[in-house]
Structures are given as C-alpha cells and as structure tokens.
Amino acid sequence: MSKPIWIKHAAQLATLASEGKGPRSKEAMSELGLIEDGSMWIEEGMIKAVGTTNEFEERYADRVNEAEVVDATDHLVTPGLVDPHTHVVYGGSREREFEMRLEGASYMDIMNAGGGIHATTRMTREALEEELIEQTTLRLDSFLAHGVTTVEGKSGYGMNLETELKQLRVMKKLQEQHAIDLVPTFMGAHAVPAEYKGREDEFVDQLINEMLPVVAEEKLAEFNDVFCEKGVFTPEQTERILDAGKRFGLIPKIHADEIESYGGAELAAKIGSISAEHLLKASDAGIKAMAKAGTIACLLPATALYLREEAAAGRKMIDEGVAVAISTDCNPGSSPTTSMPLVMNLACISMRLTPAEALTAATYNAACAIKREEKVGSLEVGKQADIVLWNVKNYQELQYLFGVNHVKAVWKKGVKVV
Ligand SMILES: N=CN[C@@H](CCC(=O)O)C(=O)O
Numbered sequence: 001m002s003k004p005i006w007i008k009h010a011a012q013l014a015t016l017a018s019e020g021k022g023p024r025s026k027e028a029m030s031e032l033g034l035i036e037d038g039s040m041w042i043e044e045g046m047i048k049a050v051g052t053t054n055e056f057e058e059r060y061a062d063r064v065n066e067a068e069v070v071d072a073t074d075h076l077v078t079p080g081l082v083d084p085h086t087h088v089v090y091g092g093s094r095e096r097e098f099e100m101r102l103e104g105a106s107y108m109d110i111m112n113a114g115g116g117i118h119a120t121t122r123m124t125r126e127a128l129e130e131e132l133i134e135q136t137t138l139r140l141d142s143f144l145a146h147g148v149t150t151v152e153g154k155s156g157y158g159m160n161l162e163t164e165l166k167q168l169r170v171m172k173k174l175q176e177q178h179a180i181d182l183v184p185t186f187m188g189a190h191a192v193p194a195e196y197k198g199r200e201d202e203f204v205d206q207l208i209n210e211m212l213p214v215v216a217e218e219k220l221a222e223f224n225d226v227f228c229e230k231g232v233f234t235p236e237q238t239e240r241i242l243d244a245g246k247r248f249g250l251i252p253k254i255h256a257d258e259i260e261s262y263g264g265a266e267l268a269a270k271i272g273s274i275s276a277e278h279l280l281k282a283s284d285a286g287i288k289a290m291a292k293a294g295t296i297a298c299l300l301p302a303t304a305l306y307l308r309e310e311a312a313a314g315r316k317m318i319d320e321g322v323a324v325a326i327s328t329d330c331n332p333g334s335s336p337t338t339s340m341p342l343v344m345n346l347a348c349i350s351m352r353l354t355p356a357e358a359l360t361a362a363t364y365n366a367a368c369a370i371k372r373e374e375k376v377g378s379l380e381v382g383k384q385a386d387i388v389l390w391n392v393k394n395y396q397e398l399q400y401l402f403g404v405n406h407v408k409a410v411w412k413k414g415v416k417v418v
C-alpha cells in the first residue's frame with residue numbers, strides 16, 4: 001500500500017467544489033471554491049480531505065509521520081485538467097496543409113480536394129494498431145505534461161467498420177495501459193468517405209445499420225458525434241444518426257456551426273445533445289436554445305486561431321446562460337496541439353472569458369461534457385486524486401502568463417506522473 005500524500009501550504013487551492021450540481025453557467029462559472037494556505041490529504045488514489053493547512057495540522061497531527069508531505073508554498077493547486085473533445089488517435093500528419101492554408105486555401109477547399117479528414121483517413125486505414133498505439137501514447141504523454149488527466153477521444157478517421165473499430169480498440173487498450181483516463185466517442189460520421197461520394201444517404205444507412213450495432217455490442221464508445229456542416233452531414237442526416245445512436249445507448253454530441261451557420265446549435269438543443277462543439281458561427285437563436293435546453297458549449301479557441309477564424313462568442317454564450325467547456329480539439333489538421341493551458345489562455349484572450357471562467361471551462365464543466373463530473377474536474381472528498389501543482393501563485397497568473405507550460409507536478413489517481 002502506498003503512503004498517504006499531504007499537499008500543504010498551497011498558496012491557492014482552486015477546488016471547484018460543486019457538490020454534484022452539474023454544469024455551471026452564468027456567475028457559477030466564476031466560483032472556484034478557493035482556499036488560501038490550502039491542504040489536501042490523498043489516500044489510495046482518492047481525495048480524503050480538503051481544507052486549510054491550519055485545520056490539517058490538528059486533524060492529522062498523529063499521522064504526519066506516515067505521509068509523504070508536499071510543500072506547495074507559493075504554488076497554485078487545481079484539479080487535473082479535462083479535455084472533452086479530441087481526435088487524438090490518428091495516423092500520419094498534415095504539415096503540408098498548414099502551408100497550403102497560409103498560401104490561401106481554405107479548410108473546406110482542402111477537404112473537398114481529397115485532403116483534410118480524407119487524407120488522415122487514408123493514413124489511419126493504412127496504420128497498424130501498434131503504430132497508432134505508439135503515436136497516440138506520445139500525444140497522451142504530452143497531455144499529461146500539460147496538466148491534462150482526462151481526455152475524450154473520437155474515432156472518425158476510418159469511416160469504414162474495420163478502421164473505426166481499430167481506432168476505438170486502440171483507445172480501449174490505451175485506457176488500460178496509460179495513466180490518462182480516456183473517454184471514447186464514435187464519430188463514424190466525420191465525413192462522407194471518398195468511395196461514397198454522391199451516395200451520402202447510403203453511407204448514413206451503412207453507419208446506422210452496420211457500424212453502430214457493432215460499436216455498441218463491443219461497448220467501444222459512450223458518445224456518438226456527427227460533423228453537421230454544409231457539404232458534410234445535413235441536420236436531417238445528423239438527427240437520424242444521433243437518434244439511432246441513442247437507441248444503442250450512445251449519448252449525442254454535434255460538431256455544429258463550425259464553418260457556416262447551419263442550425264447545428266438549434267439541433268443540439270432540440271435533440272438533447274449533451275454538448276455542441278465549435279459553434280464559431282452559431283446563431284443567436286441557437287445560443288438561446290442551448291441555454292434553455294442546458295446544452296454545454298464545447299468551445300475550441302485553438303482551432304479558430306489555427307484556421308485564422310474569429311473565435312466563438314464565448315463571452316456572449318456565458319452571459320446568455322450557456323454552460324461553457326473548452327478543449328484543444330487535438331487533431332492533425334485544424335488544431336495539432338495538446339496544450340490545455342494554451343487553450344485556457346486563448347479562451348480569455350480571444351473569447352473574453354475571465355481567468356476564473358476559463359479554469360471552470362477546462363475542469364468541472366469539461367468533466368460534465370463527458371459525464372465524468374462525479375469522478376474528476378474538482379477537488380472534493382471522494383473524487384479521484386487527479387491534481388496539478390502549478391509554477392504560479394494564483395489562477396489569474398496562470399491565465400496571464402500565456403503560452404508557457406506552468407506545470408510543476410501532476411498526480412493521477414494519487415500517483416505522481418509528472
Ligand atoms: N471539424 C471537424 N473535425 C475536426 C478536424 C478534423 C481534421 O481536420 O482532421 C475538428 O473538430 O476540428
């Protein structure tokens with residue numbers, strides 16, 4: 001049995017204590033449950049107590065010798081960050097497209113010419129399972145180094161049964177092998193594969209009748225996501241796919257209104273999608289509908305920056321009552337990054353979230369977007385000891401000193417991994 005850990009004298013402990021209340025919106029996004037000169041007691045991978053160091057000196061006076069003591073003087077301590085939207089399992093890379101976009105080509109031009117998602121699909125179909133495991137492990141290591149302890153991952157670079165299953169099985173294996181918790185999403189509807197060009201509805205039928213049943217039968221995914229975008233899947237096709245997924249117990253998510261305003265936010269609200277992703281071009285009516293339905297907005301400011309597009313209206317969404325989460329969108333085309341700290345910085349700079357809101361969006365609300373709020377996303381008794389010790393004194397400094405990785409140490413389920 002490992003020693004208990006006592007993290008003491010934290011300059012600031014941002015607990016995000018939420019008492020299971022569910023996604024935070026409006027003012028609740030600013031409530032970080034701060035404790036100054038904070039302490040935490042960790043045992044068997046779980047958080048056993050959270051409070052001030054003063055309280056702990058008395059409470060644990062007779063156990064201090066058995067514990068490993070971590071002095072967090074002058075350091076901020078937060079929950080492990082949660083990334084609720086990634087495409088982390090893929091083959092190959094697309095640096096040439098980066099150059100092409102700088103030369104003037106658009107994301108959709110490249111995709112329609114057989115590049116983009118189609119290029120990664122070809123490379124992922126060709127890759128051996130072991131190669132995908134090796135490449136994805138490096139990305140997950142990098143996530144951990146940036147303070148991220150839980151990552152959602154999507155399939156969607158197969159778009160045939162064989163490769164979709166290969167991606168999902170890679171995630172299952174990595175969930176067993178890697179310290180990070182991986183949450184799997186089926187995204188067979190990421191694009192219409194080249195071999196189905198002009199026969200889009202046939203592909204939707206295949207997805208519903210042949211892929212979804214196997215994914216569900218093998219319990220390889222918890223969520224079902226669709227790229228609802230002009231020229232990809234229509235709102236009607238999206239609804240059919242997500243409805244079918246629901247019948248197999250898969251929870252809907254939608255890539256909505258990324259490139260054009262297409263009714264994606266409205267659809268997410270209408271069908272009870274847990275979240276809608278991107279939302280760069282979401283309409284005002286869509287934002288209002290999401291607030292009313294309690295749909296979480298999963299915003300991806302690094303993607304907007306990388307595509308040189310204006311970021312989503314994060315400030316407005318919060319003011320309208322939408323619960324906002326943020327994510328890297330880690331993928332080989334529109335956001336090849338694993339840095340959630342950078343994403344928090346960008347959430348402030350390009351979407352005008354406050355530093356406190358950005359931290360909530362990257363922890364508790366992110367956990368809610370992947371239904372992990374009972375285990376991670378806040379520092380509360382009974383939760384997993386997923387904890388980050390930062391080289392800054394407070395949460396404002398974390399967002400202010402931007403573009404730098406301030407991680408000093410990371411514990412995953414009570415084990416020091418960084
Ligand atoms: N927009 C759709 N899917 C991904 C990008 C995938 C890719 O370009 O490979 C996204 O969320 O940004």
Ligand SMILES: [Zn+2]
Nearest residue numbers: 085087255329
């Ligand atoms: Zn995505």
